[in-house]
Amino acid sequence: MEKTSKIYVAGHTGLVGSAIMATLKSKGYNNIVTRHYKELDLTNQKSTDEFFASEQPEYVILAAALVGGIVANNTYRADFIYQNIMIQSNVIHAAWENGVRKLLFLGSTCIYPGKAQQPLKEEYLLTSELEQTNEPYAIAKIAGLKMCESFNRQYGTNFIAVMPTNLYGPADNFNLERSHVLPALLRKIHLGKCLENGDWEGIRKDLARNPIEDTGGEADAAAILQVLDKYGVRFDEGFQKGMAADSLGGSGKVKKVKVAVWGTGKPLREFMYSSDMAEACIYLMENVDVKDVTDLGRDAGFADSHPPHFLNIGTGEEISIKDLAYRIKSLTGFRGEIVFDASKPDGTMRKATDATRLKRLGYKHKYNLDAGLADIYEYYIR
Numbered sequence: 001m002e003k004t005s006k007i008y009v010a011g012h013t014g015l016v017g018s019a020i021m022a023t024l025k026s027k028g029y030n031n032i033v034t035r036h037y038k039e040l041d042l043t044n045q046k047s048t049d050e051f052f053a054s055e056q057p058e059y060v061i062l063a064a065a066l067v068g069g070i071v072a073n074n075t076y077r078a079d080f081i082y083q084n085i086m087i088q089s090n091v092i093h094a095a096w097e098n099g100v101r102k103l104l105f106l107g108s109t110c111i112y113p114g115k116a117q118q119p120l121k122e123e124y125l126l127t128s129e130l131e132q133t134n135e136p137y138a139i140a141k142i143a144g145l146k147m148c149e150s151f152n153r154q155y156g157t158n159f160i161a162v163m164p165t166n167l168y169g170p171a172d173n174f175n176l177e178r179s180h181v182l183p184a185l186l187r188k189i190h191l192g193k194c195l196e197n198g199d200w201e202g203i204r205k206d207l208a209r210n211p212i213e214d215t216g217g218e219a220d221a222a223a224i225l226q227v228l229d230k231y232g233v234r235f236d237e238g239f240q241k242g243m244a245a246d247s248l249g250g251s252g253k254v255k256k257v258k259v260a261v262w263g264t265g266k267p268l269r270e271f272m273y274s275s276d277m278a279e280a281c282i283y284l285m286e287n288v289d290v291k292d293v294t295d296l297g298r299d300a301g302f303a304d305s306h307p308p309h310f311l312n313i314g315t316g317e318e319i320s321i322k323d324l325a326y327r328i329k330s331l332t333g334f335r336g337e338i339v340f341d342a343s344k345p346d347g348t349m350r351k352a353t354d355a356t357r358l359k360r361l362g363y364k365h366k367y368n369l370d371a372g373l374a375d376i377y378e379y380y381i382r
Helices: 015-026 045-055 070-075 077-097 132-155 181-196 200-209 221-230 274-287 290-299 321-332 356-360 369-381
Strands: 007-010 059-062 102-106 159-164 166-168 233-235 257-262 268-273 310-313 318-320 337-341
Touching: 007 015, 015 166, 015 274, 045 077, 059 077, 059 274, 070 077, 070 132, 077 102, 077 132, 077 159, 102 132, 102 274, 132 159, 132 310, 159 274, 159 290, 166 181, 166 274, 181 200, 181 233, 181 257, 181 321, 181 369, 200 221, 221 233, 257 321, 268 274, 268 321, 268 369, 274 310, 290 356, 310 356, 318 321, 321 337, 321 369
Parallel strands: 007 059, 059 102, 102 159, 159 310, 166 268, 257 337
Antiparallel strands: 233 257, 268 318
């Protein structure tokens, strides 16, 4: 890509898209095209086709998607499969129709079977059943990467799909109804810290910025305590929950608070800072073509007609959900108790990526988890 190349970033305001935007700008790219979802509905084929015909981007980074954690994936199954398939199908087809030189499609490592061998290698795709809690989203992302592959094979396009591991960073989704595990834990434990300190100003500020369900910062204390309890931030049994807000703050006395976490805490997860992921994406756009990706697959023993047209993006470093929760507890200064609700699903027990092929192409991440967590909590507080 040239610095003046016209680049369309779909989904530029989300966690992934905003990190990619920041990285592009830091590298001097100055002809970036964006549209907010309120301006351009990518689930609408006509609107998407008209946008591409008018703007004629040379490069496309497809980061637009409906995303969420285990609760959202399991609850809004129809939304996740429909919206994601429609977005990616419309954009990939329009990119081919308008002669886009290169497209990068962002998927997810949830494409791999729930009981796949670890760490996850590209060749494990479609070898057994998917994890049920996020099956609709995974099927949509598999459809997207296969669509890129199919256009490459039939029309000779240069469409690369990448499967990032679990991401976190600025512009993450901290909505407890839809967020991924790391931002959800960080927010819940932060709210637990405020609650134990009687910091109602902090709680109301948090809810004013990002209401939980319909409960915002202006709600009365009883309503706030009720919704916090529903999402696992609660006083220890025996403490009076119905006390007025003014009686809960100002004393300086620490209240006994528990923060509940879904599942046993045993699942292992890999987390990558969003700026590292963005650097990897721009590196691929600048230096790697789909032929480079398929050549690596052939080197691994794939038949000539079936090498993967996609790459994993990850760190290869794992942490249990339990250890992550305690790491965040230490970072925030929360003094209460972390409890694990084993009646709730764990999801996939282990999900580590093998990023060997990405490393062979010349990229390795920079951030470790401690540095990334410190950055994201400072961002959240600010």
